[in-house]
Amino acid sequence: MTTDPLTPTPAHKFTFGLWTVGWQGQDPFGSATRAALDPVETVERLAGLGAYGVTFHDDDLIPFTAGEATREQAVKRFRTALDTAGLKVPMATTNLFTHPVFKDGAFTANDRDVRRYALRKTIRNIDLAVELGASVYVAWGGREGAESGAAKDVRTALDRLKEAFDLLGEYVDTQGYDLRFAIEPKPNEPRGDILLPTIGHALAFIDELERPERVGLNPEVGHEQMAGLNFAHGIAQALWHGKLFHIDLNGQTGIKYDQDLRFGAGDLRQAFWLVDLLESADYDGPRHFDFKPPRTEDAAGVWASAAACMRNYLLLAERSRSFRSDPEVRAALAASRLPELALPTAEDGLAGLLSDRSAFDDFDVEAAARRGMAYEQLDQLALEHLLGAR
Amino acid sequence: MTTDPLTPTPAHKFTFGLWTVGWQGQDPFGSATRAALDPVETVERLAGLGAYGVTFHDDDLIPFTAGEATREQAVKRFRTALDTAGLKVPMATTNLFTHPVFKDGAFTANDRDVRRYALRKTIRNIDLAVELGASVYVAWGGREGAESGAAKDVRTALDRLKEAFDLLGEYVDTQGYDLRFAIEPKPNEPRGDILLPTIGHALAFIDELERPERVGLNPEVGHEQMAGLNFAHGIAQALWHGKLFHIDLNGQTGIKYDQDLRFGAGDLRQAFWLVDLLESADYDGPRHFDFKPPRTEDAAGVWASAAACMRNYLLLAERSRSFRSDPEVRAALAASRLPELALPTAEDGLAGLLSDRSAFDDFDVEAAARRGMAYEQLDQLALEHLLGAR
Amino acid sequence: MTTDPLTPTPAHKFTFGLWTVGWQGQDPFGSATRAALDPVETVERLAGLGAYGVTFHDDDLIPFTAGEATREQAVKRFRTALDTAGLKVPMATTNLFTHPVFKDGAFTANDRDVRRYALRKTIRNIDLAVELGASVYVAWGGREGAESGAAKDVRTALDRLKEAFDLLGEYVDTQGYDLRFAIEPKPNEPRGDILLPTIGHALAFIDELERPERVGLNPEVGHEQMAGLNFAHGIAQALWHGKLFHIDLNGQTGIKYDQDLRFGAGDLRQAFWLVDLLESADYDGPRHFDFKPPRTEDAAGVWASAAACMRNYLLLAERSRSFRSDPEVRAALAASRLPELALPTAEDGLAGLLSDRSAFDDFDVEAAARRGMAYEQLDQLALEHLLGAR
């Protein structure tokens, strides 16, 4: 058994969606550049690379138009491959965006019959997900949105979205499933504006549900960065609310179309802080890669990029350990008074605060203003650890 | 008494911050281009233009270094001017960002004494705000953030932020004040990344407070647009949560520095949908302009832009009324099945949905997929109403 | 003959790409929602709506894999339809992006044989374009770019791009064609970064070509707005260089994926200033719409959005005329000293400037600094004309 910290093993809980390595390269301006991948081959390959598990949309595994017999056979082959390879299915999700019937959304489509169909399609795949051992069910509402102002009454649409999650929660309760939902926010693309555009909007929404404890988040690196937001900050807030149920790792180079680069490509410093956070936080779920090997690549490039996602995570984790264990870093954190942020502001309570003359009347504002925060020295230490230069 | 729908009157509840028309034009690359404005002149001018009220940061009214006597005199002059002009003070807020003591934040500064000072400065101005009749107290945490990854432990900082709002809530409760807090989110500037960067993040945060009912939002047009988010969508979600306590109206032309243009300048179509939403929603609070007359303007330009903020709101409200009352628009809304979105997806409950063969097994997906949504016709009607072309 | 300024006629020179109304709605997350459109139907419909002409990529008209016979027949049917409908083909272009062979670019693909194939495919369609009467040939290098840093040596790639345009220019010269090239810049999508990302980069590139006079620009509204740039400013600079050979009109709501909304949707104020500029400038080329009717729409929505593109242009042109002819606007322009900008700074030459004590030594800087620019009053007049409120 390897102890090389840079060699992925199932203990690292790395997982991949079937649709990631399986992406054929069709984009808004081009057709497929790669052949379809058999899910069974994907399972074998990923196991060979050291992954822990695989995830899927219903339509990744079973063609949209498949009859019962085809469906059963596809599931059976997949399950056999999983068993043989020793791969888990910790998460599954529903494709509610590819077929034109979902062009106006699924749970918030203006057409009621489309909404009902979307719920039934989801429920059907929840059964399969549970059967295959999933404990998290992701909901990306990529088509729940609009391109124009009158097309969607947002408050009404949120009523419908709540109704959908309440019904799904009831279903899972009724069935006695050990399954939690994870909402995946995204600001835009494929819709002009998508409902629940960020981690924050989704967190707030969950609080209005009938079973908030059953619902958390599946944030994706690139989605928050498409709004120019700091992903590590967003994950920290999700953790603070106890709502990081799953995570999608990939890369994005700024505010533009959804790039889904391999993890490590894109904003490298934010990737470092993300790994630093995940490795220190109380999150033991999968490290799930939701990326697309660029359309320029053939099969060799696909598997190289999948392997690199894991390797980059492990490299960044190693850099984080080295950063956190460096005595100079600890001194720098103290110089920047991070330990002081952890102290309550008023352990003496409101009354204590109000009666403390040193807090206001006698406070030497100008002297306090002269203190430097020493953040540049601290950040430079972090950068040098990242570069492997310390 | 005027009945011209384009002439502002106090009934429209238009309010302005002292710091808006009073902005002297200092920016990151330039010094002031305009003289300081006396708050008393501001009150008189705004009343003359038809405003309902005025708002302030403590330091707008009373110099940071003022002693008690100066303070009392400033407040007295201001109150007299308000009474004379008949202007209200529906909102006030604290300046926790200008002085260098707040360079690392206020409620989440790493330095505990700065946090305590910030709370006391806030409490002091809450007393004044209540005395002057304010019912909303805004909290913009513009310096609560960081430029580098290790400088702020976000989860710990959120603990401190929660502690601050819990203490302030306790204070207001204890005093028996009829005052609610409104958090103003912003993604960045002046910090590289700010905590609670969007409407969504702030809504989620509020749910963790001891007195969530006392705390809502004060969203600002440009702040959400700096993250590329649809402001009208954000306001709709805030309303859905019952959390629109106040609103900051201005203009922004896309993702860049915070522009604070006059309302109507910037993204005109989003401004239209915002007014359309506010006028139809259950929001009867102030329409507060938080803008900065460009640095190129002299006093005449300042007052022209203030008047234009109100006129543009009224023009857009008129366009919205004309849009909503047009029979062709109603037909177009029906053609786009907006009324159907308002119907429950499963008034028959989960059991009904699960047993309905028409919902899934017998659903004609392809036929449903062929239905057009007719959004282009609807949006074109809206655009023509906006242009005054119908 | 109509004199309604809002009814499109061929005199307005409105043109559409076959691929615009013909877009079937396939996007990165969804399959087609509309059937293919026969180019002949497109021609008939557009003529019926008042358009002047139609444009095409080779593969829009003739399937990529078509043999000679199919090709000839397709061209013949198209030409007959054009003649019958009285529609022109003022522009054509090459599809160098859909087929996987172009996944790394065309004129700058690392593979030499792909570059040669791309040139031959272009030359072949140039012949057809000229045969159909086109005088402008657009080159959008959408796949000339990279997702990663070492994948493309940019200086070498620019050598190849120059070589390609020099060869194409030589071909057109040799053939004696009356045809000019128009480069269409775009910052990203479908590649992570595209060469010649903005109007400026393309203008600079042209100056290095062997036949710069034969090459100009085809800027697209949304492409510049994807970089947060002011489109009207970009067009003004292109006009200043004498390089506006063609233009692509559409709509975009900020920095995000390429939306290709109908003209008028998106940033309405920038659309106004664009029309104001085009109508006053020395540009008599086509007003070409390069948009995509949203994927939510059926055929009725497609044609409604096409008609709306033209109507919105005409509405904005009318608003511009009303703005420019308003005496108050003329006074406001004078108050903002626009006429003074048109005066030379130093009609007295360098010597005059250097010897003018009033220019520096005796210049009253503080007095000059106090002058207001009166831009807010001017901009408000523009906004009110746009809203049809004056």
Added chain:
Amino acid sequence: MTTDPLTPTPAHKFTFGLWTVGWQGQDPFGSATRAALDPVETVERLAGLGAYGVTFHDDDLIPFTAGEATREQAVKRFRTALDTAGLKVPMATTNLFTHPVFKDGAFTANDRDVRRYALRKTIRNIDLAVELGASVYVAWGGREGAESGAAKDVRTALDRLKEAFDLLGEYVDTQGYDLRFAIEPKPNEPRGDILLPTIGHALAFIDELERPERVGLNPEVGHEQMAGLNFAHGIAQALWHGKLFHIDLNGQTGIKYDQDLRFGAGDLRQAFWLVDLLESADYDGPRHFDFKPPRTEDAAGVWASAAACMRNYLLLAERSRSFRSDPEVRAALAASRLPELALPTAEDGLAGLLSDRSAFDDFDVEAAARRGMAYEQLDQLALEHLLGAR
């Protein structure tokens, strides 16, 4: 003498603006957090850190309102300090943005007297720059722009801008100065939109000047990234045109306000590719840091961040050397056919290309389309070299 490749020496040609380490921390929402720095101290400190030179705006060195005597004394003290420390002044520039007289721009202000004053202020500082040994004169037109559409006729403004550079070129010619101009583009801030917003726009503009050979570029990392553009690509195009006369190095984290972080902070991967390009290209000018130590820092933080700018450049240069000399990288570049991009596409000329059946008629498109580009393997090698992991 040190041979440590990570210790800065004058041979590395690192330079800093007086205004960088001297920035006092005033931002749009806050006042200064640091005392003013004496230029003499700056010179001594920078020399101590291993810098090669220092640069300045006129007003950095000599107060705006200074009389002749003060001016002479300031220059003399500065020159003495330079001589003592052995520091060079390779570049200087004019402050045409801080004083309110420039609120509408300088060379393109609507007011003719402001334009004349700006030219004279520039000429005066050119004399000083040359006297101090500068060979590059930077022109950042930060206030040449507008917030609203009618405020600036862009074509007329470009006429004025050209007039200004033609006059300045004439002056320098007349004086026989060995001085070249370097235009610094920026898309926005402090104006809503700035003229010559990107590297491309400035390159194109230069081609219209009377003395194009005298004018090149001074691109700044963050300015291009504020438009979402790839900075290394932009620099490559500037080099391709022979127009990289100077460069401003700093850091920026995406599309937002101008951050001016220390070099290495911000987009680390783009910084790596930039250094990789600069070190391999024919550029031997200064590596000029135009950054602002964050407002949170005291003097220790200021000098730590200045030292880190240089160290990060040297670290990245070392990583670049290791990348370029790795045999696996060379193999990967070949596998991605980079050497093939360097071959002419048609060394056989147009006739050869047209008569080559293998180029089109017999070209096996499908076979060519199947080739992978192997970019993921190549980019992963680059990433691992950057992380110091190979």
